[in-house]
Amino acid sequence: MASRTLNDFWVFSGNSNLALAKRICEYLKMPLGGAKVSTFSDGEIQIEIDDNVRTKDVFIIQSTCSPVSHHLVELLLMIDAMKRSSASRITAVIPYYGYARQDKKVAPRVPISAKLVADLLTTAGANRIITMDLHAGQIQGFFNIPVDNLFAAPVLLRYIRSNFINDIVVVSPDAGGVERARAFAKRLRAALAIVDKRRTAPNEAKAMAVIGDVKGKTAIILDDMVDTAGTLTEAAGVLLEKGAVEVHACCAHAVLSGPAIERIQASGIKTLVVTDTIPISPIAAACEKIKVLSIAELIGEAIIRSYRGDSVTSLFV
Numbered sequence: 147m148a149s150r151t152l153n154d155f156w157v158f159s160g161n162s163n164l165a166l167a168k169r170i171c172e173y174l175k176m177p178l179g180g181a182k183v184s185t186f187s188d189g190e191i192q193i194e195i196d197d198n199v200r201t202k203d204v205f206i207i208q209s210t211c212s213p214v215s216h217h218l219v220e221l222l223l224m225i226d227a228m229k230r231s232s233a234s235r236i237t238a239v240i241p242y243y244g245y246a247r248q249d250k251k252v253a254p255r256v257p258i259s260a261k262l263v264a265d266l267l268t269t270a271g272a273n274r275i276i277t278m279d280l281h282a283g284q285i286q287g288f289f290n291i292p293v294d295n296l297f298a299a300p301v302l303l304r305y306i307r308s309n310f311i312n313d314i315v316v317v318s319p320d321a322g323g324v325e326r327a328r329a330f331a332k333r334l335r336a337a338l339a340i341v342d343k344r345r346t347a348p349n350e351a352k353a354m355a356v357i358g359d360v361k362g363k364t365a366i367i368l369d370d371m372v373d374t375a376g377t378l379t380e381a382a383g384v385l386l387e388k389g390a391v392e393v394h395a396c397c398a399h400a401v402l403s404g405p406a407i408e409r410i411q412a413s414g415i416k417t418l419v420v421t422d423t424i425p426i427s428p429i430a431a432a433c434e435k436i437k438v439l440s441i442a443e444l445i446g447e448a449i450i451r452s453y454r455g456d457s458v459t460s461l462f463v
Contacts, residue, residue: 155203155453158195158228160220166241166422167207169442174449179204183220191216193223195231204233205276205449210244210263211424212403218244218263222270229271237274237452238267239445241423242371242399246281249288264288276448276458278423278441279370279398294458296448298398298421301439303333305419306366306396315339315363315390317356319381327368337363341381354384361389371399372418375406379413386414399423400438402430410435 158179159167171178180196206228208221221238228236248259260282267275268291275289278296286293306314314336318327320343331338339358365385372378372395382393393415400420407429410418420426421441430436444461451458 160208173446
């Protein structure tokens with residue numbers, strides 16, 4: 147498999163993140179496949195594939211970001227179109243996997259939405275999934291097809307090493323992110339701290355205490371995503387109260403919904419570093435605190451390795 151040349155696969159994209167798809171194709175040194183992804187006047191999605199994909203490996207790039215359900219249906223219909231066009235293998239490349247936060251029952255009579263989305267993708271005809279920084283790693287087990295869960299860590303670590311040198315403490319904004327923060331702290335040879343958080347309602351969080359020493363240090367909050375920025379800004383406030391010199395934040399997915407930008411602007415966070423798994427709005431782009439790093443090369447390399455049958459895991463060793 148390692149001897150296969152890059153001439154028997156196509157890369158296509160839905161409408162959710164065309165800019166990222168084009169950057170990935172630039173890395174791959176190949177054109178983006180032709181596909182018409184449009185809507186009828188009533189909002190019904192229409193798909194038409196322009197290129198011949200018969201017997202080809204096909205990679206469809208689509209983040210299921212806002213509007214989440216619309217972009218999910220786009221992806222499902224593109225997969226179905228490829229299957230009916232006799233593509234030999236269909237890989238859904240989902241840089242941001244929507245519905246991932248609903249990965250278990252947290253109350254009576256609620257769905258496990260992450261599992262349902264996995265079933266929909268498989269039933270539509272996906273043979274493989276490439277995604278990034280799943281909110282919960284166990285979501286890989288919701289699929290009965292191979293899943294490559296990539297990590298933005300190499301891109302974020304490179305940035306941190308280039309911009310911060312001494313007295314760093316890596317901070318998890320809640321107990322659920324401790325494993326991720328510990329891995330970063332180990333690679334950076336930095337201290338680790340945890341913010342004890344109490345969630346009072348969906349998208350509302352109240353930080354309570356800091357476990358670990360942050361006094362006199364530069365705190366770097368690490369999370370998989372920032373949505374309304376409630377958790378992030380509460381954590382930043384507590385860290386500054388506990389004596390942190392500066393507070394910066396890094397995350398893979400910039401959901402940035404609702405009052406997120408206003409909260410970030412008004413908070414003590416100096417910089418928020420995100421990746422381009424989700425396209426950021428013009429308002430977010432105008433925020434001087436937000437810096438966007440591209441994961442196009444990382445995903446492009448994963449696509450090459452997946453096609454050739456090489457190890458994807460070795461990208462993160």
